[in-house]
Amino acid sequence: NDIVDEAIKGEYELRKKYEESLFGIIFNNLEQANPVRRITLSNQFRMHPVIGNFISKTYYNGIISSDLVKIESKQHGLQLPWAKGKVAVFCDVPRSCGSEYRGGKSKERRAEAERIVKLLDDLQKDPAFDHLNVGIITFYSKQVELICEVASGRGYTELDGNGSYVIKPQYQMTPDGREKLRIGSVDSFQGKEFDIVILSTVRSNNFKRIDENNLKVFGFLTLGNRLNVAFSRAQKLVITVGDRNMFSDEFAETYVKGLYEFNKLTEGEYGNRIQ
Missing domain, CATH: 3.40.50.300 (P-loop containing nucleotide triphosphate hydrolases)
Structure with a gap:
């Protein structure tokens, strides 16, 4: 059904723009304003290491460490x-x-x-x-x-x-x-x-x-x-x-x-x- 397909695609595009506005635009604007201040955190303390390592590997190319988590x-x-x-x-x-x-x-x-x-x-x-x-x-x-x-x-x-x-x-x-x-x-x-x-x-x-x-x-x-x-x-x-x-x-x-x-x-x- 082309109408349903278009509706799904429209929903997706809308959400994609929203996502980019949250994660991309602010991030990029910050970098342009002051490149030195944009830091990628290399350690996380919030999650169990198994969860932390899964997220690091899946979404951050493995650069976030959970080694310091108790x-x-x-x-x-x-x-x-x-x-x-x-x-x-x-x-x-x-x-x-x-x-x-x-x-x-x-x-x-x-x-x-x-x-x-x-x-x-x-x-x-x-x-x-x-x-x-x-x-x-x-x-x-x-x-x-x-x-x-x-x-x-x-x-x-x-x-x-x-x-x-x-x-x-x-x-x-x-x-x-x-x-x-x-x-x-x-x-x-x-x-x-x-x-x-x-x-x-x-x-x-x-x-x-x-x-x-x-x-x-x-x-x-x-x-x-x-x-x-x-x-x-x-x-x-x-x-x-x-x-x-x-x-x-x-x-x-x-x-x-x-x-x-x-x-x-x-x-x-x-x-x-x-x-």
Whole structure:
């Protein structure tokens, strides 16, 4: 459908310009104004080294080091069988569970929303979670709404007087005064940090995997800087929820490198794959 293709392309171009305005223009203007002041940081202290090294390798050509991170301060302490000692988890929701759905100009996937809320239920059962906070990130406004709707059925969210979903009071703050739970688009997480990040990828389709279809197949996931923002919000654990087959071939390596590399990371010592 040419109209849908053009709509997707238009959305992508708009977001690309927005991304460039955030990351490129300011950066370049700063360099022109004072080249000496533009510095690329060579060490990170915010994330578990496994997450830090994954992001450095995928997005910064390996130049950012995590060698100075105190690992004990970045351990989540969860004892859940699938999470214990792990830093990168891929929760596979295959297309047989239900594919993506286009609602208006955005995308949603109910099977992922339901699985994410089950993950929240799981985390609640672990005593270590009392002191941890979690950010649930997606690239699609419809998916934000759907996750909030499903979460309301489990008591995590409720409708306010304006008909918008908000986090229920008991899930708003950790004992040390940090934001306990946030559900939102990647843009609403700019500058935020969470112990655990759950990323809802949404895309699950059988479009032909040819170069000219990359936007139709992956949409906003092709924006590397936005994926980088999503992954790098996590300090201790990243859980990617989605159709893992979408991100495991050379086509994925070309157009959504971050998700391809994360999928590989979950094969290793600090990774896990669950359904």
